[in-house]
Amino acid sequence: MSFQVFGIPVSRGVAIGRAVLVASSRLDVAHYFITESQIESEIKRALRARDEVALELETLKQDLPGDTPHELAALLDVHLMLLHDEALLGATKHWIVERHYNAEWALSAQLEVLARQFDEMEDDYLRERKADLEQVVERILSALAREQGKSPTDAASVVQRDFAGEDPLLLVAADIAPADMMQFKRSVFHGFITDIGGKTSHTAIVARSMDIPAVVGTREASRLIRQDDWIIIDGDAGTVIVNPSPIMLEEYRFRQRQSELERARLARLRHTPAVTLDGERVELHANIELPSDAAAAVEAGATGVGLFRSEFLFMNRGGELPGEDEQFLAYRAAVEAMRGMPVTIRTVDVGADKPLDRLSVSELRHEHVLNPAMGLRAIRWSLAEPSMFRQQLRAIYRASAFGKVRLLIPMVAHLNEVRQILESIKKVQQQLNDAGHAYGLVALGVMIEIPAAAVMLPLLLKHVDFVSIGTNDLIQYTLAIDRADEAVAHLYDPWHPAVLQLLAGSISQARSAGKSVSVCGEMAGDPAFTDLLLAMGLRSFSMHPSQIPSVKQRILRADAGRLSRAVTAVLQSEDPQREAEQAFAAQRSKQVLQ
Ligand code: PEP
Numbered sequence: 278m279s280f281q282v283f284g285i286p287v288s289r290g291v292a293i294g295r296a297v298l299v300a301s302s303r304l305d306v307a308h309y310f311i312t313e314s315q316i317e318s319e320i321k322r323a324l325r326a327r328d329e330v331a332l333e334l335e336t337l338k339q340d341l342p343g344d345t346p347h348e349l350a351a352l353l354d355v356h357l358m359l360l361h362d363e364a365l366l367g368a369t370k371h372w373i374v375e376r377h378y379n380a381e382w383a384l385s386a387q388l389e390v391l392a393r394q395f396d397e398m399e400d401d402y403l404r405e406r407k408a409d410l411e412q413v414v415e416r417i418l419s420a421l422a423r424e425q426g427k428s429p430t431d432a433a434s435v436v437q438r439d440f441a442g443e444d445p446l447l448l449v450a451a452d453i454a455p456a457d458m459m460q461f462k463r464s465v466f467h468g469f470i471t472d473i474g475g476k477t478s479h480t481a482i483v484a485r486s487m488d489i490p491a492v493v494g495t496r497e498a499s500r501l502i503r504q505d506d507w508i509i510i511d512g513d514a515g516t517v518i519v520n521p522s523p524i525m526l527e528e529y530r531f532r533q534r535q536s537e538l539e540r541a542r543l544a545r546l547r548h549t550p551a552v553t554l555d556g557e558r559v560e561l562h563a564n565i566e567l568p569s570d571a572a573a574a575v576e577a578g579a580t581g582v583g584l585f586r587s588e589f590l591f592m593n594r595g596g597e598l599p600g601e602d603e604q605f606l607a608y609r610a611a612v613e614a615m616r617g618m619p620v621t622i623r624t625v626d627v628g629a630d631k632p633l634d635r636l637s638v639s640e641l642r643h644e645h646v647l648n649p650a651m652g653l654r655a656i657r658w659s660l661a662e663p664s665m666f667r668q669q670l671r672a673i674y675r676a677s678a679f680g681k682v683r684l685l686i687p688m689v690a691h692l693n694e695v696r697q698i699l700e701s702i703k704k705v706q707q708q709l710n711d712a713g714h715a716y717g718l719v720a721l722g723v724m725i726e727i728p729a730a731a732v733m734l735p736l737l738l739k740h741v742d743f744v745s746i747g748t749n750d751l752i753q754y755t756l757a758i759d760r761a762d763e764a765v766a767h768l769y770d771p772w773h774p775a776v777l778q779l780l781a782g783s784i785s786q787a788r789s790a791g792k793s794v795s796v797c798g799e800m801a802g803d804p805a806f807t808d809l810l811l812a813m814g815l816r817s818f819s820m821h822p823s824q825i826p827s828v829k830q831r832i833l834r835a836d837a838g839r840l841s842r843a844v845t846a847v848l849q850s851e852d853p854q855r856e857a858e859q860a861f862a863a864q865r866s867k868q869v870l871q
């Protein structure tokens with residue numbers, strides 16, 4: 278039966294393929310394709326792991342002390358029965374043979390199928406056996422991991438292998454932590470859907486950086502969609518069509534081809550400088566998460582990196598943070614890849630929906646801190662960990678000997694924070710001098726993400742060289758909307774008059790102070806806001822490399838001087854979006870007439 282699921286569109290385009298349901302807790306299981314010749318040995322691996330678990334359970338049963346309650350032995354029998362049931366290993370073989378999934382992936386795919394069947398059982402006792410099945414699968418996965426000499430939570434094992442399979446695969450999960458999304462950058466999936474999340478949640482941001490269609494905040498896609506269903510992800514509309522009719526499929530295949538043609542057309546603008554019709558030059562910088570993303574930035578025609586989210590180097594390391602040398606090598610790699618263009622490295626911005634260890638947003642909501650977005654995150658955390666902070670500063674400064682580096686501080690709200698940062702920088706420079714390390718001139722910038730920083734900008738500007746406006750958080754904190762919470766996603770409004778006033782005020786104050794200002798939040802990469810930001814006087818945008826071509830196209834067709842005439846009316850309007858759309862359309866048509 279065909280049906281649709283609605284969510285929040287976060288990454289454009291159309292993807293058509295088969296659903297791969299992955300439980301959030303199983304996202305770190307290796308997902309890769311094996312070759313035809315590996316099928317037999319992969320099945321043997323799965324069977325060996327099963328036999329090992331069978332032995333484990335039999336031994337446990339035999340070793341039970343005489344006074345053990347009878348229920349425990351019965352439970353072990355249930356586990357043994359589940360282990361030997363054809364529905365588990367027999368069907369796992371199917372995924373290996375038909376789909377070329379590796380054993381771990383095949384096993385978790387089958388777990389999803391069976392778990393669904395358990396959920397639908399009427400009988401309470403039988404329904405509760407799902408937990409037993411999960412424990413059995415967990416044991417088999419551990420046996421497989423032991424055989425490979427690594428733990429089952431080795432996220433780095435998600436790799437892409439060549440496979441001549443015809444059907445693209447689309448990931449369906451209740452939730453995906455940002456760090457897990459990073460693993461999927463190198464994975465086999467062509468699109469993804471989650472139940473949880475908002476447009477500027479970090480999971481969505483990483484999806485956009487991968488440039489694959491994605492829909493989040495569907496609330497129940499992972500419950501309604503079944504393993505292997507055919508699905509269409511419409512990343513523009515935020516809809517997911519499950520088991521589409523042939524006519525529907527044809528229509529979406531046509532749209533897919535159209536958007537590929539459009540991408541190819543836009544890619545030709547790569548070497549065209551971003552200059553408006555009235556001669557205003559605009560910097561189009563890239564947002565990157567890892568040094569390896571710098572290549573895509575250069576390829577897309579970025580003129581620098583406006584935001585290197587260094588926190589992704591710190592995530593999922595089991596509490597161990599990257600040392601100074603490791604960080605230095607990463608920053609140097611990005612700097613060298615940008616070939617003399619500026620690289621803006623943001624100091625670690627962990628916390629809120631970017632935890633250091635692998636916790637999904639839904640887990641975070643129930644963990645540790647009541648209000649993580651307002652807690653010890655970003656610069657607050659760095660200042661609370663001075664030696665970690667100085668270590669990062671040293672690594673960033675050392676990288677500046679190899680190219681143009683700018684230092685960006687997230688979540689600044691107090692002048693005192695800026696003073697402490699300046700002191701740390703002085704100390705670090707002294708340490709580098711003493712150790713004989715070379716470093717260059719590093720401009721210091723702060724992010725404007727908290728309304729307080731926007732309101733007191735003239736005071737901050739006296740102490741820093743540049744500012745970068747993080748609209749994702751600025752909107753979150755101005756409107757008191759959790760950016761990762763789909764329940765309030767409809768209230769997350771970049772067109773809100775208060776947001777626009779803070780944005781326009783920050784751009785104009787920075788410009789009047791002669792300091793450079795850019796926007797590196799998601800608004801910068803959305804062509805729907807390009808005219809508005811140009812009109813407000815913004816001349817430096819930072820976004821994911823994949824978004825550069827369409828923003829550049831809008832810039833090439835804009836007359837910044839004309840657009841700016843509409844700003845006052847937009848800021849004073851009760852419906853700024855409508856006012857802006859009408860005013861900017863009118864400016865463009867005058868342009869055409871002249
Ligand atoms: C922002 O808040 O707009 C921003 C760019 O930072 P992040 O999305 O990483 O919080």
Ligand code: MG
Pocket residue numbers: 687726747749750
């Ligand atoms: Mg931010």
